[in-house]
Amino acid sequence: MTDYVKQLIEQRRELHQWPEEGWTEFWTTAYIAKKLREWGFEALLGTKIIEVKQVFGRSQKLVDQAIKNALNRGAPKEIIDEMEGYTGCVGYLDTGRPGPTTAFRFDIDCIVVQETDNPDHIPNKLGFRSQHDGFMHACGHDTHASIGLTLAHWISEHKDQLKGKFKIVFQPAEEGVRGASAIAASGIIDDANYFFGSHISFMANTGEIVAAPYGLLCTSKYDVDFQGKPAHAGKEPNEGRNALAAACNAFVQMMGIARHGGGMTRINIGTLSGGTGRNVIPSVAHMALEVRGETSSINDYMAQNVMDIVEGVSKSFGVTYKVSQMGAAVDFVNDKDMSDLITDVAKHVEGINKIIPDGNFGGSEDISILGRRVQEHGGKAAFFICGADRKAGHHQSTFDIDEGALKQALDMYTGIVERVNGK
Ligand SMILES: [Zn+2]
CATH class of the missing domain: 3.30.70.360 (Alpha-Beta Plaits)
Structure with missing residues (x-):
């Protein structure tokens, strides 16, 4: 039996060591695509999932450097070539049984901030500090990518109990809200009946879930x-x-x-x-x-x-x-029955002891573009917050996440899959 908790933490720490800013996530994307393929997912890359005309805020100079860095760090050249210069990946799996298509979104980019060298900072203490000078996973997207990957692994190992199809979007360039438009415009999630995404921590602590954050600007x-x-x-x-x-x-x-x-x-x-x-x-x-x-x-x-x-x-x-x-x-409001579903799933997740119905997000998140796209095509969509204790606020050099909360985040997603795509 796979130890999913171990996997969650190990991947998160690996990803934490090589943070890449928006549209330069070549090593990260290759890391994700390789694993997805090992688990029987198709990994769609490049212009299969990116509409180039809707790519915002991408620098060719940074891209060229990042590709070199990724290759130096051991990313397979064939996968880098498949990316056609555009980062991000969609994992696709068909159970072979009729049922809904469910899409998920996990963002994978980092913040341009130097990680603290304070020896008490846990990544320093445990030896998984950023090795990419001036860049840091200071918004928790390393945990998002790890949760998405572990979810994919779980789905592949529980395929026989599931129906329908899965599309797991690993989105580049969330910071600066630059990446979602290109993925949405590619049409890759237009057939999704359901769409879910979340942010770690932010406005909730370990053991808490916010089912329907509002005020996405x-x-x-x-x-x-x-x-x-x-x-x-x-x-x-x-x-x-x-x-x-x-x-x-x-x-x-x-x-x-x-x-x-x-x-x-x-x-x-x-x-x-x-x-x-x-x-x-x-x-x-x-x-x-x-x-x-x-x-x-x-x-x-x-x-x-x-x-x-x-x-x-x-x-x-x-x-x-x-x-x-x-x-x-764009602005985005959860479908009410999807918020209800999240609430119901959360009730059955071990370790979640507080379900907060709503709360003001007070920022922008480009998951709104993907969620709205699914809604406009007749699907249902929701965004929620997986609580996690944190050291310092998001985007700060001392930011760190309680890894103990990752299991609850994963359980939320597997719980959703069981409800929506259970046989
Ligand atoms: Zn973030």
Whole structure:
């Protein structure tokens, strides 16, 4: 009998040692695909699961380096080639018996943060600290990937008691909400009757489940590049076109977008840079910004205002501009009967002693795009929180998860599979 708890922890620690940021998860994807195939799953890779036109925020330079790193670390070249430059994997298994198609999503990317060298930090103590300098699994996606893999193993070993089909999505680039759109647009989960995903810890401790977190915010992320014309700042500034002035004006106007009476809004211009030298009219400027809204239409309202401002200042300063979308998430609400199912499963999981019906998630999660896609195609979808005690908050260098909670997370998923796909 497979010791699933041992597997959960061992995989998590292996993955923790080589964290990769969004769209560079080549070693991680190869690790996942190899195991899935060993257990009789098909592992779908590359453009089979990625719609290239919907890939946001991917850097070819980082991709090239990450492929080299993955090969150096022993990732099989055939699997890397199959990925066609795009990370992520969908594990597919057909039991051969008629029944529903159930899809799951586990995200696999890391955070760009240096893991603490404090000797009391458990990964340091037990020797599984990040070996990838400047990168860390500081959001628990190492546990997500490990839970997804162990679920796949469990399904393959219980296939005879199950019906229908399974699609386990290992999603790249959740951070910055960059990865889900490309997977959704590929159509790979359009036939799913059911879709489930979760986040570890976040707003709940070990022994707790949040069945229906609300307040998943719609968001759009944009990079804006203004292009002007350089000129001598003393002799003939009139010959220049000031891109930085345009960007600064855009900044101020964006902060003043009238708030929407219909619901919550946010805007943040996180970076603004430009210019080339003290005595040159700045001919380039770059801004990275995001808007959020309580609903899609409120988010669209914020985004439209941003676009109007960019267009307006560009005209008045005589510069041109390019807007690139870098990420997106939508609002999402669980199907009620799926939240009920999660609650019911949780009641039977050993170690879960508190079922929290709902709670404000208060952030964006691009699982919303996949969940909505399934709902739009007539399936049912739900997102829940698997509680786990944590040291420090998510995205911090001292973040760590209580590994004892992983078993309950796995039991939630196997419980769901038994309900939905049990023979
Ligand atoms: Zn996360």
